[in-house]
Amino acid sequence: MPFNASSRILLTGGTGSFGKAFIAETLHRFPDLRRLVVYSRDELKQWELQQQFPVDRYPQLRFFLGDVRDQERLRRALEGVDTVVHAAALKQVPAAEYNPMEFVKTNVLGAENVIQACLDTSVKRVVALSTDKAAAPINLYGATKLCSDKLFIAANNIKGRRDLRFSVVRYGNVMGSRGSVIPFFLNAARSGTLPITDPAMTRFNISLAEGVAMVLWSLEHALGGELFVPKIPSYRITDVAEAIGPSCAKPVVGIRPGEKIHEEMITASDSFSTFDLGDYFAILPSDGTGEALYRAAGRSLTAVPQGFAYNSGSNPDFLSVEQIRTLIREHVDPGFSPV
Numbered sequence: 474m475p476f477n478a479s480s481r482i483l484l485t486g487g488t489g490s491f492g493k494a495f496i497a498e499t500l501h502r503f504p505d506l507r508r509l510v511v512y513s514r515d516e517l518k519q520w521e522l523q524q525q526f527p528v529d530r531y532p533q534l535r536f537f538l539g540d541v542r543d544q545e546r547l548r549r550a551l552e553g554v555d556t557v558v559h560a561a562a563l564k565q566v567p568a569a570e571y572n573p574m575e576f577v578k579t580n581v582l583g584a585e586n587v588i589q590a591c592l593d594t595s596v597k598r599v600v601a602l603s604t605d606k607a608a609a610p611i612n613l614y615g616a617t618k619l620c621s622d623k624l625f626i627a628a629n630n631i632k633g634r635r636d637l638r639f640s641v642v643r644y645g646n647v648m649g650s651r652g653s654v655i656p657f658f659l660n661a662a663r664s665g666t667l668p669i670t671d672p673a674m675t676r677f678n679i680s681l682a683e684g685v686a687m688v689l690w691s692l693e694h695a696l697g698g699e700l701f702v703p704k705i706p707s708y709r710i711t712d713v714a715e716a717i718g719p720s721c722a723k724p725v726v727g728i729r730p731g732e733k734i735h736e737e738m739i740t741a742s743d744s745f746s747t748f749d750l751g752d753y754f755a756i757l758p759s760d761g762t763g764e765a766l767y768r769a770a771g772r773s774l775t776a777v778p779q780g781f782a783y784n785s786g787s788n789p790d791f792l793s794v795e796q797i798r799t800l801i802r803e804h805v806d807p808g809f810s811p812v
Contacts, residue, residue, distance in 0.1 A: 475598075475692040476556070478505040483554045485541055485587065486561030487511030488518035490650040491602065494681040495558065495688065496526065496534070502689075506533050512550050513561065514540045541583030547590040554594065558688060559587050559601040559625075562618070565652055566606070566731045569614035580617035581624070588628045588639070597636050600691045601625045603643035603700070605677055605736040605785075608743075612731025622700060626758065629698045638697030642687055643738055645677025645705060645785065649805035654713060656805065662718040662812040668726040674710040675735050675785040678792060679703060680804045687753070696770060698763040700756040702738045707788040708797060716797040718812045735786030744781040748774040754783065 476482070476499070486492055488511065499509060511534065513519060519536045526534050539546040541561045551557070562580050563569065569576045584601065591599055603622050606615035628639040646653055654676070658667050679687075683703070691701050714723050728734070739747055739754060746759045748767075754777070757763030767774050792800070801809045 474503075475689050476503040476506055479507050480556060481508040481510075481554045482506070482556045482558065483510040483512055483537075483551055484558045484560060485512045486559075488513045488515055488522055489560060490647065490681060491560050491684060493522065493525075495560070495685050496522075498682070498685045498689070500526070500531060500534070508533050508535060508553075510535045510537050510550060510554065512537045512539055512541075512547070514538065540579075541586055542578055544586040544590055547586055548593055551590050551594040551596060555597045556692060557587065557591055557596055557599045558692075559584070559599065562602070562621075564604070564614060566612050566614050567729055569612060569617070570730050573613045576613055576617045580614075581620045584621035584624050588624060591637065591639075592628070592632065592635070597638070598692055598695070599625065599628075599637070599639045600688055600695065601639070601641045602688070603641050605643065605645045605738045606733075607643060608737040609740050611733060614731070626698055626700060629758075632697075638695055640691055640695035640697060641700045642684075642691050643700055643702050644679045644684055644687065645707075645736060645738065646679070647684055648678055648680050648800060650681065654710065655717070655801060658713060658717045659801075659806065659809070662721055665718075665721050665812075667714045667718045667721045667723050669710060669714060669723050670726060670728045670732065671734055672711055672725060673734055673786075674728070675707050675788075675791075676710070677705055677736055677738065677785045677788070678708050678800075679705045680800070682804070690753075696763075696766050696772070698758050698766070701750075702754040702756065702783060704752060704754070704790075706790040706792045707785040708792045712792065712794050713797055716794045716801070716811065720812060735784050737782065737784050739777075739781065739783035741780050741782045744777055744779055747777045747781065749777055750774075
C-alpha cells in the first residue's frame with residue numbers, strides 16, 4: 474500500500490487529464506488519506522475540479538495555486554508533504570517548436586525546482602511522469618522531458634542521508650487525453666474526413682487508469698533511480714481511423730514537425746542497463762548503483778538482451794480495430810459507434 478492515513482501527497486499539474494484520474498483513484502482507494510494537495514496554476518480549472526470533488530465530501534483535498542517555475546511557492550506547498558507526483562508539463566509538440574524557451578522553463582527548470590524544493594522539505598518519495606517522446610528525442614518537447622528525466626534520476630546522487638527516493642515513469646500515448654489522436658478523430662469524423670499523417674505511423678497506447686495504476690505501483694515499489702516503462706500494446710494510425718470512421722475519407726497529409734513514424738520507450742543504447750520486472754521494464758543508472766541497490770534489497774532482476782529496443786513499430790502486441798473500438802467505449806465515449 475503506497476498510502477495510509479498519515480500520508481500527505483502533492484500532485485503538480487493536478488488539473489490535467491492524468492491529475493483528475495489520479496485524484497479520483499487515490500481518493501477512492503485511500504479514503505482515509507490525510508491530505509492530497511493539487512498544485513497547478515489555472516484557478517478556473519481548480520474551481521471546476523472543486524465542483525467535482527466538493528470540500529464537504531473530500532476534506533483531505535487541498536487546492537494550491539502555483540507554478541513549478543516558482544521554487545519558493547513550491548517549497549511553501551510542500552510543507553508537511555511526504556509524497557510528490559510530478560505531472561506538470563507543457564506537452565504540445567508543435568507549440569514547443571514555436572515556443573522553445575517556454576517549454577524549457579516549465580519542463581526543465583520546473584523539474585529542477587521540484588527537486589530542490591523536495592530536498593529542502595520532508596518529502597520521502599517522488600515519482601515524475603515522462604513520455605515516450607523522451608527516448609531518442611527529435612523534437613523540443615521530447616528533449617525537455619529527457620532532460621527532466623535525467624534531473625530526477627541524478628537527484629538521487631545529492632540526497633545525502635535523506636530518506637528520499639526519486640524515480641520516473643515513462644509511457645506512451647494516453648487514450649482519450651487532451652490533444653491525443655482519438656478525441657481528434659472522434660471530432661473530425663463528423664466532417665467525414667480523417668487526415669492520416671503517414672500510413673505507416675504507430676504509437677504505444679495506455680489508458681489513464683493504467684497510467685495511474687503504474688504511478689501508484691511505482692510509489693510503492695521504487696527504490697530510487699529507476700525509469701519505469703510499462704509493457705503495453707501499440708496501434709496503427711490507420712487502424713484507429715478505421716475503428717472510428719470506416720466510411721470517412723482518409724487523405725494522407727504528412728507528418729508534423731517533430732513527429733516520428735514510430736515511438737520508442739527504450740532504445741538499444743538503454744539495453745545495457747534495462748531490466749525486466751514482469752509487468753514493467755526498469756532502466757537503472759548505467760553506473761551499476763541501481764542494480765546493486767536492487768540486489769541488496771533482495772529484489773530479482775532479469776537483464777534484457779543487449780541491443781533490445783522497445784519500439785511501437787516492432788512491438789509484438791498490436792491492438793486490432795475491434796479492440797480499439799472496445800477501448801474507446803471503455804475509456805473515452807461509452808456511446809461511441811463507428812461512422
